[in-house]
Amino acid sequence: MSDVRQVIGISGGKDSAALSIYLQENFPSLDLEMYCCDTGRELDETYELIEKLEAYLGKEVKRLKAIETDNMAKPNFENSEEISPFDYYLKDYGGFLPSSHARWCTKNLKLKPFEEYIGDDPTISYVAIRGDEHREAYVSTNENVQTIFPFKKNIWSFDVISLVLDHHNIGQFRDIYENKVKPDNLNRILEEVERPISVEHNLNRKTKTLIDLDVTAFNYAVFHFLKKTDYPLARLDDFPLLDKSHLMPDDQVIVRDQVFKMLERTVGVPEYYKKIEYEVDGQTGTYSRTRSGCFFCFYQQKIEWVWLYENNREKFDEAVKYEKEGFTWMENESLLELAKPERRDEIKRQHLKKKQNGSSKKSKTLLNNLLDDNEKGEYFDKEDEDYAGCTVCFI
Template sequence: MRRVRHVLGISGGKDSAALAIYMRENYPELDIEYYTSDTGKELEATYNLIENLENYLGKEIYKLPVLSDESLNPFDHFIKMYNGYLPGNISRWCTKKLKLEPFEKYVGDDLVISYVGIRGDEDREGYISRKSNIQSIFPFRKNMFSEDVTTKFLGNNNIPNVFNFYATLDLGEKKERIFEVINEEISINFSQSQKLNILLDLGVKEYNHAVFHFLKTTDYPLSQEVEFPLVDNEDLLVRDDIFRILEDSGVGVPEYYKAIEFEVNGKKSTYARSRSGCFFCFYQQKIEWVWLYEQHPDLFFKAMEYEKDGYTWIQDESLAELVKSERIEKIKEEYIKRKERKQSKAQSPYLLDILEDAEGEGCASCFI
């Protein structure tokens, strides 16, 4: 049996931080390595969170990337390489160079289980490495396995094996229904998602154990593990759980998630930042750029310094244009109107209703 490394990346955001705490509390027997990809352009609150986590975990959080050129921080190192070409939706070189490549270099060719903090109330898939030695696990979701594993496990050609894997388990009175679902082939009228959800509803632990048996027949890193404690995990954690974990642990919620009041044309509202990541992240909403300008003007003007020769952080306007008083007023008014359309949703000191829109955007490897 080859040794398997267990790793967990800390983005500086709430979900990855909560996952680190969750794993420490619930699975202390796992020797998890923690790492963070420091772009050199994070908010101070992000660095504070990482320091608090290190104190809580009692472990160093390894800092990536490691560059030979120590005269520049990571982002400025690569902006120099790209001759000032800013990253954006089309060319997301920041994710590749500052997140993915450093991570894959860090783990090398070792067998790795990578724990990812995508929640049970999110409908998206996290980063899945193309390297066969890295396997992603999602402890907060009902289905903790990645899409590639699910597709192979539930494939029509694997039905006899799935039947046999389940046959080793104590299924009780659900046995007949489970085997009925297993034997139904995926088709236009019966999707993989439908089959998966029915099996999960019939028993998350049973599904996990069957998949773990299946993985023993593959080259995935989990095939090398004699046992895996998360197969008995039936937790499903959503956004409210994440904030509770952070508060209860004493690590705390990063300040940039907390609502700050503002007023425009007699109307009051609140704004905050919806994500971790670089202070000039191009995935920010325009109201978040306004937040940055008003709460951290020094960082806003640093972001402005990168804009030149037609390169701008926002596709349709420059920061110099956005910072004009009449433009800020309009952005705030539009933001308030958008919030008013969502009044039926629960309000939160962390702007959870607005976060719902923003969290689905961006690179999972940056913001989980």
């Protein structure tokens, strides 16, 4: 048995759940460990999804907590009915709520438990960035951790690509192609391997060209190159994700619509993703929660706070309890101010206007640009998909 651990973090969101299913169904030889970093303030649907995954996959999702609070006294401020890991750190930070400028929640409640969980063990971490996304994910800086992106055509992290295609390593990479991989179109591939990186032909373009010429050959060449490094993959004799040609072409790169279909046929889609109609000034729009994570996450759009108020009042009221003068979830507006009927209507108007004005704008994701409106399905929302947040929590 290999001493390399292979792990996948389950955020409670659609993509990480789908990735765990995808890997078990298509690469059953992987000895996967599943974990979730529990803040104690996740949406109820998050915990329900984790339980359904455990039942479907027949594997435990290890619950990681930054600190065990079960036997602790309640905090001495009136913010919650019970203490959770989030409450513990909130007290430690003097009631200073996390924000996009001070993400102490990510550092202490998500990253710290993960890094303590794996320790110094060589680890491959599978991350659910989809093939239709053009965004970065958290890649651990720990030397014992290597990140792989199974949903993408290019499964490798930027640090690996930069190393392999560095001009000092081109000779070694060429030798690997010639003597170990030996693809049918070797001469054309070697032309690209030896082509210098320039402003016109940058690293991304060079990588894409090599992958498009033969993605399986590229993966094997990278794998052989890493054998002489300290990356965790160097310890493995083989790696099943190098060759995805046994899958249907559409299953080699997974996009948003496939994620939802995967969940629909297995564990179900969390209710908070489903679009709910709202009405303002005689016009109808739709809203929903667009990501997993804590129910009071500061990355929520204001329309999502309105959704929470109108569809899960209990959680909204809990979020209100955390606010005090100078400490609010949103900049320059408290939840009590947002909850006023006239303010909620104003946010809905702004949301409708933004969606209408933005319908002609080009999206950041490939899928948005390829599909017609009638093809995007029940869960699709261009604005939601373009809205970036902390990928540690949401994928």
